[in-house]
Amino acid sequence: MxxxxxxxxxxxxxxxxxxxxxxxxxxxxxxxxxxxxxxxxxxxxxxxxxxxxxxxxxxxxxxxxxxxxxxxxxxxxxxxxxxxxxxxxxxxxxxxxxxxxxxxxxxxxxxxxxxxxxxxxxxxxxxxxxxxxxxxxxxxxxxxxxxxxxxxxxxxxxxxxxxxxxxSLPLGPANVPSIPPLSHQAQRKKRREDLGKACGCWSCYTNKIDAVRHCDSWFEGRVITLIAEYLFICEGPDAKAHHATPLLLQNAHDILDHPEKEDSNRLILAWLHKEIGLIHEMPEKCYWLIPAHVLGHWTLVLIDWDHQHVHFMDSMNERLGVEEDKMRVQEEVWVLMQLIDDGFLKDAWTWVSEQRPQCQTNSYDCGAFVLADMASYMATGMPSQMSQVHMRAWCHEIIGFVDSLPPLVYQKMIINPNAPIIYIDDD
Structure with missing residues (x-):
C-alpha cells in the first residue's frame, strides 16, 4: 500500500x-x-x-x-x-x-x-x-x-x-450560530443580480461582465452594447449619435457567406428589418454607430447621414491583415445600407478609412477603444483622443458603469393560443 x-x-x-x-x-x-x-x-x-x-x-x-x-x-x-x-x-x-x-x-x-x-x-x-x-x-x-x-x-x-x-467543545443547537433566512423577495433579487445586468432593452449575463473585470480580458458584444446603451441614456436627448448591436453586421456577414441558405437568410432578413425599423422610429441623429467584429478584433463603423460618409475606425490600423478586414466590413455595410434604403446608391457614399495613428499597443483593449469612440461621438460628435495610457482608468470607469446598472428582471410571457400563425415570406 x-x-x-x-x-x-x-x-x-x-x-x-x-x-x-x-x-x-x-x-x-x-x-x-x-x-x-x-x-x-x-x-x-x-x-x-x-x-x-x-x-x-x-x-x-x-x-x-x-x-x-x-x-x-x-x-x-x-x-x-x-x-x-x-x-x-x-x-x-x-x-x-x-x-x-x-x-x-x-x-x-x-x-x-x-x-x-x-x-x-x-x-x-x-x-x-x-x-x-x-x-x-x-x-x-x-x-x-x-x-x-x-x-x-x-x-x-x-x-x-x-x-x-x-x-473539542460540543456543538449543540444552542452553540451553532443561526443565519436568518432570506425572504422570498430578497432571494429573487439576489438571483437576478447573480444572473446579469440590464439597461434599456439590452442585457448581459454575469459571466460576460465578470470577464471585463480582468485587465487583460475580452469585451464580448453584449457587454459593448449594454455599455453603449448606458452612455446613450446618460446623454439623454442631447446625444449626437445612435448605436446598434454588432449583430447587424454579423448577420449581413452570414448572408454574404451563405447565399444558398434561403430559409435561414429569410429569417435573418426579417430580423434585420425589425432592427432597422427600431432605428427609424428614434429621433433623427447625425451619426449611427455600429461595432464591427473582424477576426479576433473589434472595430467601429460610423455612418454620417448628413455628409453620406462611412468612417471605419480601427485602434490597430497597422496590424497584419487590416486591409482584408476593412474590405470585409465595407461589404457588410453596403448590404446593410441596401436594406435601410431601397434607393441606396453606393457611388453616392464615401468610405473613409482610419486616419489616426495606431493607438492600441496590446491585444485586448480593442473593445475599450471602441467604447471610447462611441462615448465621444455621443457626447461631442468627435472621435476620442484616448491612447493606450488612458485605457486602464477607462476600463475601471466602464466597470463602474456596469455595477451601477439594475439586475435582470424576470418577465412572464403569456402566449395566446388563439393568435394567428405568422409566416415570414418574401412577399
Whole structure:
C-alpha cells in the first residue's frame, strides 16, 4: 500500500509521520462506515481497507493516540506534580478506562459501600487530573505540528485528529450560530443580480461582465452594447449619435457567406428589418454607430447621414491583415445600407478609412477603444483622443458603469393560443 510506503519513507520526520498516520486513521473510519452500508456481505473486499493496512491494527472503540513518539521539543510536562514528561499512550489508556467505568456507573451500578465510593472518588480525581494533562499535551502537540508545516502546504488539508474530536467543545443547537433566512423577495433579487445586468432593452449575463473585470480580458458584444446603451441614456436627448448591436453586421456577414441558405437568410432578413425599423422610429441623429467584429478584433463603423460618409475606425490600423478586414466590413455595410434604403446608391457614399495613428499597443483593449469612440461621438460628435495610457482608468470607469446598472428582471410571457400563425415570406 502506498500509504505504508510513505510511512516508512518519512519515518524520520516525526511531524509529517504524525500527519500521515492521522490521515490513515480518518481513511479507516471512512472505509468502515461505507463498508457497513454498501457492502455488508463483503463481496467487494478490494474496495475497503484491510486490518493490516491500518497502522494501529484492529482498534477497540476507545481511540488511542499515535504510537509514534512526538518530537522532543513538543513534549509537555505535567505541571506542579512532576517535571518528568507525560506518556500520552498510558494516560490515554487510563482515560479510556475511566470513561468506561464512568459509563458503567451511569447505567445503573448500585453496588459498593462507602469505602469503595471514597476510593473510587480518589481514583477518579487523580485520573481526571491526568486527563487534563493529556488534553493540554495533545493540544500543544497539534498546535506545534501545524506550526512547522512547509510553506507550500495548505493547512486545510491537515487531517483531523480523533483527540480534537473528543476534546473539542460540543456543538449543540444552542452553540451553532443561526443565519436568518432570506425572504422570498430578497432571494429573487439576489438571483437576478447573480444572473446579469440590464439597461434599456439590452442585457448581459454575469459571466460576460465578470470577464471585463480582468485587465487583460475580452469585451464580448453584449457587454459593448449594454455599455453603449448606458452612455446613450446618460446623454439623454442631447446625444449626437445612435448605436446598434454588432449583430447587424454579423448577420449581413452570414448572408454574404451563405447565399444558398434561403430559409435561414429569410429569417435573418426579417430580423434585420425589425432592427432597422427600431432605428427609424428614434429621433433623427447625425451619426449611427455600429461595432464591427473582424477576426479576433473589434472595430467601429460610423455612418454620417448628413455628409453620406462611412468612417471605419480601427485602434490597430497597422496590424497584419487590416486591409482584408476593412474590405470585409465595407461589404457588410453596403448590404446593410441596401436594406435601410431601397434607393441606396453606393457611388453616392464615401468610405473613409482610419486616419489616426495606431493607438492600441496590446491585444485586448480593442473593445475599450471602441467604447471610447462611441462615448465621444455621443457626447461631442468627435472621435476620442484616448491612447493606450488612458485605457486602464477607462476600463475601471466602464466597470463602474456596469455595477451601477439594475439586475435582470424576470418577465412572464403569456402566449395566446388563439393568435394567428405568422409566416415570414418574401412577399
Amino acid at each position: 502506498q500509504a505504508q510506503k510513505a510511512l516508512i519513507k518519512w519515518h524520520g520526520d516525526k511531524a509529517l509521520w504524525y500527519q500521515l498516520e492521522g490521515w490513515l486513521h480518518d481513511l479507516w473510519y471512512l472505509s468502515e462506515h461505507w463498508h457497513r452500508h454498501m457492502d455488508a456481505e463483503g463481496k467487494r473486499k478490494f474496495l475497503w481497507m484491510r486490518t493490516n493496512e491500518y497502522p494501529w491494527g484492529v482498534t477497540p472503540p476507545k481511540v488511542r493516540v499515535s504510537k509514534a513518539s512526538p518530537p522532543d521539543m513538543l513534549s509537555v510536562s505535567s505541571g506542579e506534580a512532576s517535571d518528568a514528561e507525560l506518556n500520552p499512550v498510558e494516560e490515554e489508556d487510563e482515560l479510556g478506562d475511566l470513561c468506561d467505568k464512568t459509563g458503567g456507573d451511569l447505567l445503573g451500578s448500585e453496588a459498593g459501600d462507602s469505602d469503595n465510593e471514597s476510593s473510587m472518588a480518589s481514583i477518579s480525581f487523580k485520573k481526571e487530573n491526568k486527563a487534563m494533562g493529556v488534553a493540554v499535551s495533545v493540544h500543544t502537540l497539534l498546535a506545534a505540528v501545524s506550526s512547522i508545516q512547509q510553506p507550500g502546504e495548505v493547512s486545510g488539508l491537515r487531517p483531523t485528529s480523533p483527540i480534537i474530536m473528543t476534546d
